[in-house]
Amino acid sequence: MNRIGGMDQHGDVVVRHDYLKEGWTVRVEYRAGDEGLVEALERELARELTPCPNLPSPIKSRPPGMAYFFEMVQGQPLGRKVLIADSAIESAHSTVFAAYRETRLELELLTRLHTLRHTHLRESEDLQERYRRAMERQDRPKFCLFEGRKVCLPHQIKARGPKNGNVLVMHFALLPGGKPLVGWVEEWAFLGVGGYETIRARARVRRDFQSREVGTWAWEAT
Numbered sequence: 001m002n003r004i005g006g007m008d009q010h011g012d013v014v015v016r017h018d019y020l021k022e023g024w025t026v027r028v029e030y031r032a033g034d035e036g037l038v039e040a041l042e043r044e045l046a047r048e049l050t051p052c053p054n055l056p057s058p059i060k061s062r063p064p065g066m067a068y069f070f071e072m073v074q075g076q077p078l079g080r081k082v083l084i085a086d087s088a089i090e091s092a093h094s095t096v097f098a099a100y101r102e103t104r105l106e107l108e109l110l111t112r113l114h115t116l117r118h119t120h121l122r123e124s125e126d127l128q129e130r131y132r133r134a135m136e137r138q139d140r141p142k143f144c145l146f147e148g149r150k151v152c153l154p155h156q157i158k159a160r161g162p163k164n165g166n167v168l169v170m171h172f173a174l175l176p177g178g179k180p181l182v183g184w185v186e187e188w189a190f191l192g193v194g195g196y197e198t199i200r201a202r203a204r205v206r207r208d209f210q211s212r213e214v215g216t217w218a219w220e221a222t
Contacts, residue, residue: 144183
């Protein structure tokens with residue numbers, strides 16, 4: 001697998017080499033908006049490879065889990081307003097959190113941060129508090145790699161599970177221009193009066209996670 005980044009695209013272009021019963025294929029996964037870059041790559045590869053039918057998209061059959069939830073967000077309109085780094089998806093495999101609605105509401109809050117910077121004092125007390133917490137800078141921030149650069153993630157937003165009180169913590173940065181980037185995810189277990197602790201023992205880390213597949217095409221080796 002190879003990744004192409006650093007070309008001002010909407011997300012990494014992932015080039016995979018798969019072995020199927022028909023033989024070796026080259027498959028490309030890309031984000032909506034990067035069609036021009038992919039078409040240029042297609043023209044180059046077409047000199048050596050033969051086009052074949054697209055593989056079925058895994059989006060419709062993805063299993064539950066926050067990692068797959070974030071993959072799907074990458075391919076939705078929300079994913080163009082809030083960038084989800086691949087490191088966030090990989091770290092999400094270590095969680096057992098399943099409050100998708102609450103998580104999406106927090107991601108939607110991130111899309112409003114730039115506007116709320118000027119208007120939050122006119123909003124409800126609840127929204128003012130959520131904005132204040134999101135803009136707090138953490139003393140020990142996480143870091144991630146995004147498009148080949150090391151990015152500091154000084155802010156957090158938290159989605160609380162309605163059943164057990166566990167919290168999904170999303171570490172994010174505001175990139176130049178104000179667009180938020182979620183780069184790391186972790187789950188905190190609710191301990192009642194004792195507060196929270198990071199869930200580690202039940203981690204289900206997977207190194208072979210599927211990247212987002214908004215669009216694909218593939219070729220067979222000639």
